[in-house]
Amino acid sequence: MQKFDYNLDFRTIDFRQQPELYRIGKGEQGVLLVQPYKNEILPYWKFHTPDIARESAQKIYSLFLEDKASQDFVGMDMARKFLQMGYTRSRRYANHKSGRKYAKDSQLILPNVEDPLKAESAQIFAEFWQLAKTDAAYLVMLDRHERQSAA
Numbered sequence: 001m002q003k004f005d006y007n008l009d010f011r012t013i014d015f016r017q018q019p020e021l022y023r024i025g026k027g028e029q030g031v032l033l034v035q036p037y038k039n040e041i042l043p044y045w046k047f048h049t050p051d052i053a054r055e056s057a058q059k060i061y062s063l064f065l066e067d068k069a070s071q072d073f074v075g076m077d078m079a080r081k082f083l084q085m086g087y088t089r090s091r092r093y094a095n096h097k098s099g100r101k102y103a104k105d106s107q108l109i110l111p112n113v114e115d116p117l118k119a120e121s122a123q124i125f126a127e128f129w130q131l132a133k134t135d136a137a138y139l140v141m142l143d144r145h146e147r148q149s150a151a
Contacts, residue, residue: 002149004029015074022074023149024142028085037078045082047090053121057086057128064132073141080132086125094118 004025010033015022022034032038044059046052060082067075094115132138 002146006030006033010035016072019072019074019145020148022077022145024077024146028081028088031078031081031085034074034078037075041078041082045086047086047093047118047121047125049117050120050124053086053090053124057083057125060086061128061132064135064138068135068137071141073138073145076132076135076138076141077145080129080138083125083129083132087122087129090118090122090125094122 002023002025005021005023008021013021014036015034016036023030032042041060041063044056044063046056060079064076064079064083067073067079
């Protein structure tokens with residue numbers, strides 16, 4: 001897998017117009033940088049309660065499906081990253097009420113206190129994330145994009 005390229009000028013690149021510049025990277029890398037997808041998806045990304053998380057995950061997954069229909073791999077991957085980030089952030093808040101894993105100005109790990117509502121939100125995002133990352137068309141386009149990026 002190609003490393004995410006943080007050296008690009010993300011303020012000026014439209015990745016819909018220049019998808020060849022996109023690098024997948026690991027996990028959620030670049031999720032808040034790649035335009036126009038960030039601005040299109042971010043307004044829907046919410047996880048405060050299970051109902052809000054469900055509505056958010058469904059909307060983001062519907063954007064994934066729209067990008068799938070138009071063969072827009074970068075859009076699909078960005079939607080997948082937002083679903084993954086919905087899961088990871090919900091889990092962090094489920095485990096740590098403040099959302100902080102470490103104490104301020106310290107390496108000390110804060111106590112883990114399970115919030116069942118945030119845990120449910122995380123599970124909702126996890127289900128949609130799994131649908132996206134195992135989608136057959138997504139996997140074909142992922143392979144194609146990685147091969148083209150490596151060339």
